[in-house]
Amino acid sequence: xxxxxxxxxxxxxxxxxxxxxxxxxxxxxxxxxxxxxxxxxxxxxxxxxxxxxxxxxxxxxxxxxxxxxxxxxxxxxxxxxxxxxxxxxxxxxxxxxxxxxxxxxxxxxxxxxxxxxxxxxxxxxxxxxxxxxxxxxxxxxxxxxxxxxxxxxxxxxxxxx
Amino acid sequence: xxxxxxxxxxxxxxxxxxxxxxxxxxxxxxxxxxxxxxxxxxxxxxxxxxxxxxxxxxxxxxxxxxxxxxxxxxxxxxxxxxxxxxxxxxxxxxxxxxxxxxxxxxxxxxxxxxxxxxxxxxxxxxxxxxxxxxxxxxxxxxxxxxxxxxxxxxxxxxxxxxxxxxxxxxxxxxxxxxxxxxxxxxxxxxxxxxxxxxxxxxxxxxxxxxxxxxxxxxxxxxxxxxxxxxxxxxxxxxxxxxxxxxxxxxxxxxxxxxxxxxxxxxxxxxxxxxxxxxxxxxxxxxxxxxxxxxxxxxxxxxxxxxxxxxxxxxxxxxxxxxxxxxxxxxxxxxxxxxxxxxxxxxxxxxxxxxxxxxxxxxxxxxxxxxxxxxxxxxxxxxxxxxxxxxxxxxxxxxxxxxxxxxxxxxxxxxxxxxxxxxxxxxxxxxxxxxxxxxxxxxxxxxxxxxxxxxxxxxxxxxxxxxxxxxxxxxxxxxxxxxxxxxxxxxxxxxxxxxxxxxxxxxxxxxxxxxxxxxxxxxxxxxxxxxxxxxxxxxxxxxxxxxxxxxxxxxxxxxxxxxxxxxxxxxxxxxxxxxxxxxxxxxxxxxxxxxxxxxxxxxxxxxxxxxxxxxxxxxxxxxxxxxxxxxxxxxxxxxxxxxxxxxxxxxxxxxxxxxxxxxxxxxxxxxxxxxxxxxxx
Numbered sequence: 083x084x085x086x087x088x089x090x091x092x093x094x095x096x097x098x099x100x101x102x103x104x105x106x107x108x109x110x111x112x113x114x115x116x117x118x119x120x121x122x123x124x125x126x127x128x129x130x131x132x133x134x135x136x137x138x139x140x141x142x143x144x145x146x147x148x149x150x151x152x153x154x155x156x157x158x159x160x161x162x163x164x165x166x167x168x169x170x171x172x173x174x175x176x177x178x179x180x181x182x183x184x185x186x187x188x189x190x191x192x193x194x195x196x197x198x199x200x201x202x203x204x205x206x207x208x209x210x211x212x213x214x215x216x217x218x219x220x221x222x223x224x225x226x227x228x229x230x231x232x233x234x235x236x237x238x239x240x241x242x243x
Numbered sequence: 244x245x246x247x248x249x250x251x252x253x254x255x256x257x258x259x260x261x262x263x264x265x266x267x268x269x270x271x272x273x274x275x276x277x278x279x280x281x282x283x284x285x286x287x288x289x290x291x292x293x294x295x296x297x298x299x300x301x302x303x304x305x306x307x308x309x310x311x312x313x314x315x316x317x318x319x320x321x322x323x324x325x326x327x328x329x330x331x332x333x334x335x336x337x338x339x340x341x342x343x344x345x346x347x348x349x350x351x352x353x354x355x356x357x358x359x360x361x362x363x364x365x366x367x368x369x370x371x372x373x374x375x376x377x378x379x380x381x382x383x384x385x386x387x388x389x390x391x392x393x394x395x396x397x398x399x400x401x402x403x404x405x406x407x408x409x410x411x412x413x414x415x416x417x418x419x420x421x422x423x424x425x426x427x428x429x430x431x432x433x434x435x436x437x438x439x440x441x442x443x444x445x446x447x448x449x450x451x452x453x454x455x456x457x458x459x460x461x462x463x464x465x466x467x468x469x470x471x472x473x474x475x476x477x478x479x480x481x482x483x484x485x486x487x488x489x490x491x492x493x494x495x496x497x498x499x500x501x502x503x504x505x506x507x508x509x510x511x512x513x514x515x516x517x518x519x520x521x522x523x524x525x526x527x528x529x530x531x532x533x534x535x536x537x538x539x540x541x542x543x544x545x546x547x548x549x550x551x552x553x554x555x556x557x558x559x560x561x562x563x564x565x566x567x568x569x570x571x572x573x574x575x576x577x578x579x580x581x582x583x584x585x586x587x588x589x590x591x592x593x594x595x596x597x598x599x600x601x602x603x604x605x606x607x608x609x610x611x612x613x614x615x616x617x618x619x620x621x622x623x624x625x626x627x628x629x630x631x632x633x634x635x636x637x638x639x640x641x642x643x644x645x646x647x648x649x650x651x652x653x654x655x656x657x658x659x660x661x662x663x664x665x666x667x668x669x670x671x672x673x674x675x676x677x678x679x680x681x682x683x684x685x686x687x688x689x690x691x692x693x694x695x696x697x698x699x700x701x702x703x704x705x706x707x708x709x710x711x712x713x714x715x716x717x718x719x720x721x722x723x724x725x726x727x728x729x730x731x732x733x734x735x736x737x738x739x740x741x742x743x744x745x746x747x748x749x750x751x752x753x754x755x756x757x758x759x760x761x762x763x764x765x766x767x768x769x770x771x772x773x774x775x776x777x778x779x780x781x782x783x784x785x786x787x788x789x790x791x792x793x794x795x796x797x798x799x800x801x802x803x804x805x806x807x808x809x810x811x812x813x814x815x816x817x818x819x820x821x822x823x824x825x826x827x828x829x830x831x832x833x834x835x836x837x838x839x840x841x842x843x844x845x846x847x848x849x850x851x852x853x854x855x856x857x858x859x860x861x862x863x864x865x866x867x868x869x870x871x872x873x874x875x876x877x878x879x880x881x882x883x884x885x886x887x888x889x890x891x892x893x894x895x896x897x898x899x900x901x902x903x904x905x906x907x908x909x910x911x912x913x914x915x916x917x918x919x920x921x922x923x
Binding site: 150153159168200203204211212215218229232233234241 | 889
């Protein structure tokens with residue numbers, strides 16, 4: 083047991099990175115630079131298009147529900163342009179997409195829709211729940227009235243008291 | 244119904260069955276007893292009135308030549324109904340023959356009463372012919388009178404009956420020749436209730452008239468002696484004196500001396516009359532002694548035991564008392580002075596030095612030592628009186644009764660709305676037990692131990708009413724609910740209630756404590772379950788119990804129709820109807836009850852109200868409804884009071900829904916764009 087306790091738990095990506103030798107670090111950095119330079123048009127689109135999601139990630143990182151709803155809606159709006167940039171996989175292609183305000187509205191608007199869904203769906207549900215409760219109450223009162231007529235008011239009064 | 248098998252119950256005719264009201268040919272109002280004896284209420288025979296009863300002419304439909312009369316019992320007391328069957332079977336030349344009896348409507352008093360059909364004495368009353376027969380000079384006839392009366396009393400003793408109504412005006416000549424006498428009625432009223440004080444023994448006189456009890460043949464012998472003295476004198480002696488005065492006089496002088504005074508009694512009869520009227524019951528002559536004397540045989544024992552009077556006298560309230568009897572009587576009459584005597588020790592001193600009875604001294608000393616000074620002294624005085632004079636009745640506060648006369652005394656008090664509190668003291672203590680222990684020839688009734696229990700319990704079916712009916716079979720039910728109906732058997736209760744329904748105004752239940760006590764005594768232990776229900780203090784259970792009891796009784800004894808009682812029970816059945824939970828069922832039962840109650844068959848009412856299946860179904864459905872109400876109320880409570888929680892639940896659900904919607908939207912968008920890209 084003690085041996086198990088003494089074992090150090092992994093300290094995440096940072097520790098793993100520090101544990102690497104400098105050669106490996108340079109190698110990793112080079113690989114990353116290569117990957118970024120080769121997918122730059124898509125990364126630009128993703129970075130600009132996912133700005134609302136990135137903002138939520140930074141400002142409200144613990145609210146996973148909010149992140150999922152806004153992120154998913156944001157991505158749904160972004161997929162059109164990601165497919166588009168794959169077809170014209172150049173920086174010009176990426177910038178031409180971003181230079182069109184309509185495209186930005188679609189990308190960021192989908193995130194806005196996510197915001198609306200996240201904040202308004204609960205209100206809608208509460209509203210519907212209240213209507214449902216009111217109807218159930220009416221129904222219960224009718225049932226109680228019927229029982230009262232058949233068995234007398236004591237059957238209810240006795241239980242209330 | 245064990246009680247129905249008793250002779251008195253089986254033989255009391257049920258009106259409508261054996262008796263009927265009708266109009267005879269001349270239009271006179273008559274009443275038939277056993278479909279044979281026609282009582283003509285318009286022809287009273289006042290000279291035959293006796294023991295509270297009124298005499299009327301009777302026509303025998305089968306043998307119209309018979310000269311009969313009916314003695315219709317009064318309602319001040321009650322007839323000795325337990326003796327009716329025996330008296331009817333007695334055929335003795337010196338006892339007026341009881342031919343028949345039945346319960347009749349008395350149009351004169353507008354009540355129902357027992358009618359006793361007797362053969363009319365042909366020679367009239369002895370007292371009406373005293374001048375003619377002149378017993379003083381006609382001693383052989385007088386001898387016949389004594390033998391006749393003694394013979395009658397002896398015959399009655401053979402049946403275990405005491406007459407207790409032997410007096411000059413109740414003695415008749417059997418025939419017109421006036422050769423033979425017979426004693427008249429003895430069952431129309433309480434024993435000795437109507438006896439003039441002169442014909443009662445000192446002990447019996449000390450008791451209130453209703454509480455004198457059946458006594459013994461010694462009482463009848465005494466009455467024969469005093470009656471004979473009256474007949475010889477041709478007048479009623481001491482008729483101008485009050486009862487206490489007669490008691491004092493008899494105690495001071497002795498009965499014979501008190502009654503004869505200056506009157507001369509023929510020598511032949513002095514001894515026998517002294518013997519018959521002896522104040523000491525033990526030395527009073529018995530039947531054999533009397534016959535022997537009349538036949539001229541010598542009795543082997545002394546004619547009168549001369550009792551020694553105590554050497555010392557005791558003065559109570561200024562009266563000098565010689566004998567134990569006088570002392571006991573005065574102790575009871577003057578309780579305050581008695582207490583002073585007890586406290587000062589003078590009474591004990593008198594018992595020791597005057598009465599010279601160490602046993603009584605020890606017992607009285609023990610009683611005084613055990614007595615709590617804070618309690619009423621009446622019970623102590625009553626007990627001391629019993630110890631000093633055990634032959635006397637129990638005397639407690641305003642009450643003076645023999646134990647076997649106590650039920651009749653209660654009956655009389657209840658009927659005349661007199662104070663009955665003293666009876667509670669009497670039965671609530673061990674005085675009765677003590678009285679019986681002091682008697683040489685009497686044994687306490689087997690169920691006397693129940694007295695205290697009955698008095699202590701305030702429940703329906705117990706109390707004084709229960710004692711009254713349990714210890715005296717003669718007594719009819721005196722519930723106000725049956726008014727003046729004569730009811731001495733359980734089956735008659737139903738008909739009496741049915742008849743009296745119209746007279747009762749207001750909402751009255753068809754039973755009371757008195758009726759239930761009466762029925763418990765007549766029907767026995769099998770209605771103990773009903774008593775339990777009646778004492779449950781729940782109206783529904785009580786009404787249900789009485790309905791079941793009356794239905795059972797109607798099924799067993801009839802009558803077939805009890806329309807008024809049916810209506811009465813139906814009107815009183817609301818608590819039973821309310822015991823059902825379903826309101827619709829209650830209304831349906833009410834409608835059904837209205838229909839069936841008109842038929843007068845209680846079983847139909849019982850079937851409607853006491854249907855076990857309906858009851859069970861109602862119960863089960865009610866339980867189910869209760870459960871449903873609990874669930875609904877719980878839900879309502881949750882909906883009304885749980886608004887914040889509900890909103891939270893709705894919010895949680897909404898977030899889940901939004902998450903799923905977002906993921907689905909993303910997947911849909913991805914798939915569509917992928918398809919578009921591939922197809923391009």
